Amino acid sequence: MKIYHYHPVTKEYLGSGEADANPLEQGKYLVPANSTTYAPVADTPEDHVNIFMDEWIVELDLRGTTYWLQDGSKDVIKNIGEPLPEGATTTE
Numbered sequence: 001m002k003i004y005h006y007h008p009v010t011k012e013y014l015g016s017g018e019a020d021a022n023p024l025e026q027g028k029y030l031v032p033a034n035s036t037t038y039a040p041v042a043d044t045p046e047d048h049v050n051i052f053m054d055e056w057i058v059e060l061d062l063r064g065t066t067y068w069l070q071d072g073s074k075d076v077i078k079n080i081g082e083p084l085p086e087g088a089t090t091t092e
Contacts (some may be wrong), residue, residue, distance in 0.1 A: 003035045006052040010080055012061075013040045013050035049080060068092050 005014040019029035019037075031037060040050035041058050049061040062077045066090040069075075074092070077084070084090070 001029045001037065002039075003031055003037055004040055005032075005035050005051075008034045011053060012050045012080065013052070014054070015065075031048065034081075065090060 001021045003019045004016050005011060007014055007049055008047045013044045016037075019031055019035075021028050021029040036052060038052075040052075040056045044050055044058050047061060051059050059081045061080050062082065062084065062085060063080065065077045065084070067075060067077070067084055067090050069085065070087050089090060
């Protein structure tokens, strides 16, 4: 049975694998912590990520994007779901 792993803190999709058979219950499988049998959203845009919240949702993911504000200050997006601030640009 296929399982889908997600990060324990951010809940973002990390990858998939095969569940191990339950040695105590024939025909049942072990689903480890931070995994689910629900498949993530297949057509996820490049700047988005699947997040597991009892179901998969797609969130904006611009983490690591450096931006500049009109006053010349520079910052980096650090969190999933955080958009570019209004008036920000990704070029200095």
